[in-house]
Amino acid sequence: MPDEVSHASPSTRLAVAPSPNNYKTMMSSTSVTGSFDAYDPEKSLPHPLLRWSLWRIGLTLIYGTVWIPLALVTFLVDQLFWWLTMPLCWIMPCTNGTKRLPPVKPSDEKYALVTGGGHGIGRAISEELAKRKFNLILAARNQSKLTEAAEALAEKYSVKVLTLPADLGVAGGAEKLHRDVNDLLLTKGDDHHVAILVNNAGRLNRSAYLSEELSGIMSMTQLNSISYAILMRLFGEDMAKRGCGRILNNASVVGWLPGPSCAMYHATKAFVVSLSQSVGYELRPHGVGVTCLTPPGTKSSLFAGEAENALIAHDMLTEKTEKVAAFGVRRLMKGARLAAPGGFSFFIDVVSRCMPEPILLYFAHLAWWPLDNLLDPRDCNKTLEAQRPKHDAA
Numbered sequence: 001m002p003d004e005v006s007h008a009s010p011s012t013r014l015a016v017a018p019s020p021n022n023y024k025t026m027m028s029s030t031s032v033t034g035s036f037d038a039y040d041p042e043k044s045l046p047h048p049l050l051r052w053s054l055w056r057i058g059l060t061l062i063y064g065t066v067w068i069p070l071a072l073v074t075f076l077v078d079q080l081f082w083w084l085t086m087p088l089c090w091i092m093p094c095t096n097g098t099k100r101l102p103p104v105k106p107s108d109e110k111y112a113l114v115t116g117g118g119h120g121i122g123r124a125i126s127e128e129l130a131k132r133k134f135n136l137i138l139a140a141r142n143q144s145k146l147t148e149a150a151e152a153l154a155e156k157y158s159v160k161v162l163t164l165p166a167d168l169g170v171a172g173g174a175e176k177l178h179r180d181v182n183d184l185l186l187t188k189g190d191d192h193h194v195a196i197l198v199n200n201a202g203r204l205n206r207s208a209y210l211s212e213e214l215s216g217i218m219s220m221t222q223l224n225s226i227s228y229a230i231l232m233r234l235f236g237e238d239m240a241k242r243g244c245g246r247i248l249n250n251a252s253v254v255g256w257l258p259g260p261s262c263a264m265y266h267a268t269k270a271f272v273v274s275l276s277q278s279v280g281y282e283l284r285p286h287g288v289g290v291t292c293l294t295p296p297g298t299k300s301s302l303f304a305g306e307a308e309n310a311l312i313a314h315d316m317l318t319e320k321t322e323k324v325a326a327f328g329v330r331r332l333m334k335g336a337r338l339a340a341p342g343g344f345s346f347f348i349d350v351v352s353r354c355m356p357e358p359i360l361l362y363f364a365h366l367a368w369w370p371l372d373n374l375l376d377p378r379d380c381n382k383t384l385e386a387q388r389p390k391h392d393a394a
């Protein structure tokens with residue numbers, strides 16, 4: 001790697017972008033003036049922070065001191081309007097938004113279906129529901145994890161816990177799950193039904209958009225968005241016929257933001273946020289509540305692999321799965337439209353409304369890279385560039 005840097009022409013040198021693993025080595029081969037030298041550990045800078053020139057820090061401080069008070073004023077005005085307009089919801093008879101929902105109480109024939117209930121946030125949500133004495137159906141691909149979770153929950157909370165294998169990342173997976181659930185419940189008794197649906201299964205993939213496989217784009221859309229929509233349509237209809245039910249859609253705080261380097265994940269979650277709001281409004285008069293859960297980063301296997309060291313997965317910015325699940329289920333039971341746990345969700349809400357889009361996109365991009373990249377943000381762009389498929393000049 002050092003040889004490549006030292007022998008390249010000036011224009012090529014900038015294109016030889018560091019990968020996440022080697023970018024520190026690359027940075028240490030850069031002199032204070034910004035040009036690339038041959039790699040020499042003796043001459044390298046003691047800390048990459050020194051690469052920040054004073055004028056850049058100065059400008060950032062000036063910008064920060066102007067922006068923070070302005071953002072605060074914008075936010076306060078926004079809140080003022082919200083509170084002034086809120087009473088209209090109660091006065092205007094045409095709004096479904098605040099219609100009271102019949103409570104969903106546990107009983108022997110009522111089940112909560114949790115997709116991705118074997119581990120992570122789904123498992124914690126299943127535990128919260130089992131605590132409230134709801135019978136459970138857990139669905140995911142990994143049967144051994146499902147069985148392990150089912151046995152533990154059934155023993156601890158004395159509820160019935162059934163499991164179903166399901167792949168929701170393929171076309172037809174959600175329809176098959178709906179059929180399988182109905183067949184399974186028929187064997188238990190005529191009036192056994194799903195009273196609560198938790199759409200939770202999901203995955204993320206951090207990568208430059210042009211590096212995404214087409215099959216990956218299809219399966220992520222299928223898993224994170226289309227299966228949510230189909231299950232909500234099928235189980236929502238059953239619930240509406242009974243005049244009672246609850247749906248919890250696990251979106252993400254990133255559903256409020258675009259996110260370079262993780263574009264598909266952000267887009268699929270934005271789909272869930274929007275769909276939950278609209279369908280929730282439509283289903284409310286039928287006694288069915290739709291709650292959209294928008295957790296911040298949460299410690300789980302979702303970040304395993306490339307995104308593990310991303311800033312968004314940093315301990316200081318993440319919540320515990322149990323806390324997210326407890327908050328989500330509390331809001332679900334109340335029939336709330338939104339469940340945004342933690343201070344970070346609130347921060348994102350404010351920032352997304354008060355920041356110019358290019359800067360917002362820039363920070364959203366940084367969030368998907370390790371903290372070190374903050375020291376020289378240009379490295380994110382270089383890393384992204386390095387990931388792009390290279391086309392032959394011919």
Ligand SMILES: NC(=O)c1ccc[n+]([C@@H]2O[C@H](COP(=O)([O-])OP(=O)(O)OC[C@H]3O[C@@H](n4cnc5c(N)ncnc54)[C@H](OP(=O)(O)O)[C@@H]3O)[C@@H](O)[C@H]2O)c1
Pocket residue numbers: 115116117118119120121122139140141142143145166167168169170200201202203223250251252253294295296297298299300301302303
């Ligand atoms: N962790 C976070 O920071 C965070 C933040 C906001 C929102 N969320 C959302 O929360 C949800 C759960 O994520 P998590 O953090 O708990 O991650 P996780 O531990 O990786 O859990 C993902 C769950 O989805 C299931 N799943 C994955 N692919 C599937 C497929 N093709 N078909 C059926 N099930 C599948 C997995 O089970 P199998 O592998 O057994 O199939 C697993 O139970 C996701 O929708 C995620 O987007 C997570």
